[in-house]
Amino acid sequence: MTDKPLSGRKAQAARNDKLILEAAQEVFVADPEAPIAEVAKRAGVGISALYRRYPSKEDLVRKLCSDGLARYTELVREALEDEGDPWEAFRAFMRGVVSADTPSITVKLAGTFTPTPDMFEAGVAADALNRALIVKLRDAGVLREEVENGDLALVTESIASINLGSGERTRELRLRALELYLEALRAPGAAPLPGTAPSEEEMGARWVPKNVKE
Template identity: 45%
Template sequence: MSTSQELAGSASGQDATAGLSGRRAEAVRNDQSILAAARAVFMQNPQAPVAAVAKAAGVGISALYRRYPGKEQLLQKLCADGLRTFISVAERHSDAQPDPFTALKEFVRGIVDADVHALTVKLAGTFTPTPELGELSSQAGILGGEIFNRALEAGTLRADADANDIPMIFEQLTAIRLLDHARTAALRHRYLDVLMDGLRANPAAGTLSAPPPSNVELGERWVPRPGS
């Protein structure tokens, strides 16, 4: 099982089914299998049909449709799980480190290790966001912004650093994906060091050559794509 499957917010099969009847436990296991398969399938191809998810999960298509009426609902569920994981990581690192720069770096590392941002960006524009997703996204943005602002106000970041630089760092790091999961994690950590050092306050550093992405530019990716 990949890191993303382990950390996407679902409990392990053993924990989630403890104390449940046989039929209910089977339903929980099926749901876990469907979501894990959906993450893997849609990371490869967001346009893949739900039949590919059912096949990868080893369940019948009817079992999938009993849980998720259509692909739209399945994608919404995956995105919501990813945002909840993001929020959990942000809450865990919001005041875990006395040094604001270290707290920011460990927060970024936690999101990259959870591997939820890559799937969220991959799914952007392929479905219609719900009000619940809007609320979760807003909460995630507030928490992440607080961690960033604490580091900025402490003077540990370069003056032209911007909170919208952080999503770009997530994307660059989670784009690193090898067949060897351990090597993938090691390389992501290597380049996390490189990128975060680039944001660290340094009197000798020049000015960055372009402004950060705007909220509008980041939000454009969530506009439904033609044919999605």
Template identity: 50%
Template sequence: MPSTGLSGRKAQAARNDQTILAAAREVFLHDPTAPMSAVAEAAHVGIGALYRRYASKEQLLRTLCAAGLQRFVEIAEHGATVEDAWEAFAGYVSAVVDSDVHSLTVHLAGTFTTTPELSTLAGRAAELGNALFRRAQEAGALRPDLHPADVPMLFEQLAAIRFGDNERTAALRRRYLTLLLDALRPESARTPLPGEAPTPDELSGRWRPTEPA
């Protein structure tokens, strides 16, 4: 969140918070079990300052999740303004991949307790994304045997592409994104898709904390 319009302590607090969130994102993408001390070290702040801002790791994880979901919503809302149905859907998928917001879903699912507010935000993100999907499919721009639940699985495949160099990671994701988008078009579909799309319960179930062994 930009600090434009803020001044003095509020502006500095906003900058510090963004530094903490950016550091936390990188730390937990590499190791979801990392302690808060790893975040403090990566953000170059004292552990006391970190806990004053986020009282627990759970609170920090929920904040990261909310930021990622909000980004999904913003991307999908922009897609709704694009006139061409295919361009709207393809632009939405591309922006999600370029923003790397789905990586947090893959790495953090089930590691913290969700909240009603996060569930509402997740529902809004899914609703907007599904609307772009249905619009493209009804326009004949997507192969008819696709299901909206297939899209998160595509995001997961692309999020799995991760190399030490961020520039190389982005380039490879764009390469395989191009391949996948082409496969979604009707003219690329010559064989029916095998099996069934994941159910909504299968998708949401990954966010439930796992029971201790």
């Protein structure tokens, strides 16, 4: 049984939503302070159409981050459930994260909005999957023992800072850099790692809105 095609109006709304979210990621990753009108302009939709779907910039940013988290969760679950070569599954997972560019959303937009309880729950679930994947990789003897969840986040976030030339050239350079990091992550490692991995508290603190005072 196939899904019924959307009606003309619903199909247009779906297309507009896709254009808005794609434009929002481009605009806000480049400049988190950009006005929401810039997103409408980049998406090629009227500002009224955007506001009907997202009444405020915070609503739009929240949706963008929620979708990014959902995509990340999908990727880590695929790696965890992969029954093939553990290292190749991990490599595919890391490449998927870099290609989806979800780390850029975290780096640029964490702390700019108030996450919903559902988002916090989704984050906890993703964290549990991350930790399970690390255990699987360690048990297989392919990931160096010192590597923790926070280390992987910092690796992908560091790679997200690469932005040279065209979009395709940037993607190529990011994937090249990833291969260098993967060699450092693979067991047994050439030398012990200095210091300790970032804690869950350190990583989570970034999501507290910056205008919230203790």
